[in-house]
Amino acid sequence: MTDSAKTGMTTESGTPKMTARNVDVFYGDKQAINNVSIDVNMDSVTAFIGPSGCGKSTFLRCMNRMNDTIPIARVTGEIKLEGEDIYSSKMDVVQLRARVGMVFQKPNPFPKSIYDNIAYGPRIHGLATGKEDLDEIVESSLQRAGLWGEVKDRLQDSGTALSGGQQQRLCIARAIAVDPEVILMDEPCSALDPIATAKIEELIHELRGKYAIVIVTHNMQQAARVSQKTAFFHLGTLVEYGETTDIFTNPREEKTRDYITGRYG
Amino acid sequence: MNSLTETKRRPTDWQGAEMQKRIAGRYAAERRFKAMGITAIVLSAGFLAFLLIVMVGNGFRGFTQTELPVEIDFPAVTSGASPSQFEGPNAEANLQVMGLREIVESSIEIQYGREGSDLFSPGAWTSVSAKILASPDIVRQKATVYLPVNSEIDVAYKDAGNPEAEQKVQALRDKFSTGFNWNFLSNSDATDPMQVGIWGAFKGSLITMIVTLLLAFPVGVLAALYLEEYAPKNRLTDLIEVSINNLAAVPSIIFGLLGLAVFLNFFGMPRSGALVGGLTLALMTMPVIVISGRNAVKSVPPSIREAALGIGASPLQVVFHHVLPLALPGILTGTIIGMARALGETAPLLMIGMRAFIATPPSGITDPATVLPVQIFLWSDEVDRGFVEKTSAAIIVLLLFLLIMNALAIYLRNRFETRW
Numbered sequence: 204m205t206d207s208a209k210t211g212m213t214t215e216s217g218t219p220k221m222t223a224r225n226v227d228v229f230y231g232d233k234q235a236i237n238n239v240s241i242d243v244n245m246d247s248v249t250a251f252i253g254p255s256g257c258g259k260s261t262f263l264r265c266m267n268r269m270n271d272t273i274p275i276a277r278v279t280g281e282i283k284l285e286g287e288d289i290y291s292s293k294m295d296v297v298q299l300r301a302r303v304g305m306v307f308q309k310p311n312p313f314p315k316s317i318y319d320n321i322a323y324g325p326r327i328h329g330l331a332t333g334k335e336d337l338d339e340i341v342e343s344s345l346q347r348a349g350l351w352g353e354v355k356d357r358l359q360d361s362g363t364a365l366s367g368g369q370q371q372r373l374c375i376a377r378a379i380a381v382d383p384e385v386i387l388m389d390e391p392c393s394a395l396d397p398i399a400t401a402k403i404e405e406l407i408h409e410l411r412g413k414y415a416i417v418i419v420t421h422n423m424q425q426a427a428r429v430s431q432k433t434a435f436f437h438l439g440t441l442v443e444y445g446e447t448t449d450i451f452t453n454p455r456e457e458k459t460r461d462y463i464t465g466r467y468g
Numbered sequence: 469m470n471s472l473t474e475t476k477r478r479p480t481d482w483q484g485a486e487m488q489k490r491i492a493g494r495y496a497a498e499r500r501f502k503a504m505g506i507t508a509i510v511l512s513a514g515f516l517a518f519l520l521i522v523m524v525g526n527g528f529r530g531f532t533q534t535e536l537p538v539e540i541d542f543p544a545v546t547s548g549a550s551p552s553q554f555e556g557p558n559a560e561a562n563l564q565v566m567g568l569r570e571i572v573e574s575s576i577e578i579q580y581g582r583e584g585s586d587l588f589s590p591g592a593w594t595s596v597s598a599k600i601l602a603s604p605d606i607v608r609q610k611a612t613v614y615l616p617v618n619s620e621i622d623v624a625y626k627d628a629g630n631p632e633a634e635q636k637v638q639a640l641r642d643k644f645s646t647g648f649n650w651n652f653l654s655n656s657d658a659t660d661p662m663q664v665g666i667w668g669a670f671k672g673s674l675i676t677m678i679v680t681l682l683l684a685f686p687v688g689v690l691a692a693l694y695l696e697e698y699a700p701k702n703r704l705t706d707l708i709e710v711s712i713n714n715l716a717a718v719p720s721i722i723f724g725l726l727g728l729a730v731f732l733n734f735f736g737m738p739r740s741g742a743l744v745g746g747l748t749l750a751l752m753t754m755p756v757i758v759i760s761g762r763n764a765v766k767s768v769p770p771s772i773r774e775a776a777l778g779i780g781a782s783p784l785q786v787v788f789h790h791v792l793p794l795a796l797p798g799i800l801t802g803t804i805i806g807m808a809r810a811l812g813e814t815a816p817l818l819m820i821g822m823r824a825f826i827a828t829p830p831s832g833i834t835d836p837a838t839v840l841p842v843q844i845f846l847w848s849d850e851v852d853r854g855f856v857e858k859t860s861a862a863i864i865v866l867l868l869f870l871l872i873m874n875a876l877a878i879y880l881r882n883r884f885e886t887r888w
């Protein structure tokens with residue numbers, strides 16, 4: 204086992220979008236993440252896999268400082284977005300969360316119209332110059348999320364009236380609307396049926412390259428289908444990080460092999 | 469090992485007598501519960517119906533007044549006054565100059581004899597004055613006006629009065645008529661039960677409630693939002709939470725003492741005014757709003773907060789764009805419950821002097837005022853039997869006020885409620 208495989212730093216060319224170095228996370232006295240270092244690239248989808256409770260969500264939530272909302276959570280180490288330390292006092296958390304968008308496990312549209320769901324982010328960040336500009340942002344975001352065709356005639360309907368899969372794509376469109384650089388997805392398909400899941404996976408394919416995407420999943424087939432890079436977490440540590448094809452066909456670590464062959468989990 | 473445990477256990481006999489008995493017992497328990505539930509509901513509905521029937525039955529008569537016709541030959545008694553005298557700003561002064569009161573009294577004596585005036589309410593002539601002001605043309609003709617009788621006669625006619633009054637009523641039996649007592653809605657407190665009205669107390673209640681709402685609602689909602697969304701969870705906030713819960717349970721008269729000590733004695737605010745009443749009731753209502761507000765805020769799903777934070781909404785935006793609108797129906801319901809309690813409150817207002825005799829409705833927050841429940845309390849204490857039905861009528865007005873407030877609460881809740 205080489206060191207670079209374990210730490211997950213990129214060796215290939217091209218500066219990574221986000222870098223994490225020696226990150227530890229504690230909930231009170233309990234350590235949930237232990238010394239994780241990882242790079243996230245613009246041109247690939249990164250999947251986080253690992254058994255339940257191994258800290259995938261915890262680590263993901265460090266990347267846009269959503270953990271700040273949990274009083275007992277404490278993060279040490281260094282996470283950078285385009286070279287800027289996101290935990291430094293100069294970083295504005297609110298703007299960070301616009302730049303690093305998040306899609307949650309359970310679809311959580313606002314109980315407002317579809318239009319307002321998308322328009323909310325651009326409005327609070329002042330991204331639109333006028334009504335027409337805002338309409339344009341709403342349309343293009345829904346287009347990108349592959350939802351425009353289904354909802355263009357009912358933009359004033361409540362976002363909560365959509366099906367689960369549509370709601371999740373609405374949430375992705377909502378994240379896209381604020382023009383983020385990175386999109387974090389925490390098990391975005393775990394509450395969806397197979398057809399809706401397939402649609403989201405297709406969408407992730409389309410979004411690849413436009414945004415740096417990190418997806419947490421407990422479904423290994425899904426990781427294999429949508430990602431180019433895979434990180435395997437276990438008990439709060441990053442066991443292995445590499446090309447998805449390598450991880451699934453030729454893992455370097457015993458634990459990884461055991462996990463992907465279903466020997467435990 | 470498995471077979472061992474199985475052999476030890478007797479197979480369950482689902483059809484056996486013991487099982488049948490269990491089933492029968494379960495059904496019986498369910499029937500008993502249902503019967504008790506129905507009894508409880510019938511009982512409380514019965515009490516409510518009794519209350520309403522008694523109140524409406526008594527109170528209804530408070531809205532009517534017994535009248536006797538009086539014929540007034542205006543052209544003769546006013547020596548040819550012209551209707552134009554009773555229009556415009558000098559109208560009332562001209563009525564006074566003309567001596568309307570004496571005119572009415574002499575007309576009464578002509579028709580009902582020397583003691584005729586004893587039949588009528590001392591303020592009966594004011595009804596004539598109101599009629600002239602409403603339509604001055606009446607002074608050109610000989611007109612019959614219906615004037616309210618005095619309270620003894622009124623009681624004797626509607627119900628059983630004292631023997632003397634009963635005799636008079638007997639004598640005039642078929643002359644009486646009953647009219648709607650508009651004065652009851654437009655007048656304020658008076659010494660003569662035939663002249664009392666609810667308007668002053670109603671207006672006092674309204675102004676007091678507005679003061680209470682303007683103070684208790686924003687402060688209560690902000691406190692609830694701050695405690696739920698911003699305040700760190702520590703010993704201090706725990707203490708604050710316990711204090712607020714205790715405050716909500718403090719007997720209302722103690723808030724009255726507090727209002728007396730703080731607002732009147734310390735700050736020297738005007739006594740008996742709606743301002744002090746409103747402030748005192750706001751102290752009482754605030755904890756209720758804070759508690760219901762916190763519960764409403766707590767019930768907003770955390771996923772909505774995460775969604776907003778996740779696209780870069782600031783904590784303030786999360787609270788005011790998402791949490792507050794979603795919590796508003798619950799907050800409003802709690803607020804109206806608190807306000808309804810404040811509206812029905814008597815004791816604390818007695819402490820700060822809102823029990824004065826208020827014959828002119830308050831026109832501002834510092835004018836001496838009274839409120840509906842205090843007015844009811846004051847009238848119920850009167851000796852004159854004419855006040856009995858007025859008290860019931862005032863209760864009906866108070867209940868209607870409450871009913872409207874509750875209807876408003878339900879309307880607002882449905883209007884703002886978000887369906888998920």
Ligand SMILES: Nc1ncnc2c1ncn2[C@@H]1O[C@H](COP(=O)(O)OP(=O)(O)O)[C@@H](O)[C@H]1O
Pocket residue numbers: 230235253254255256257258259260261262273
């Ligand atoms: N809010 C929290 N408070 C305390 N402990 C937490 C909290 N969230 C997660 N944990 C703990 O941190 C560990 C990692 O959890 P999580 O990141 O949710 O795992 P995963 O997403 O991989 O299933 C678990 O042991 C979990 O119990």
Ligand SMILES: [Mg+2]
Pocket residue numbers: 259260261389
């Ligand atoms: Mg998780």
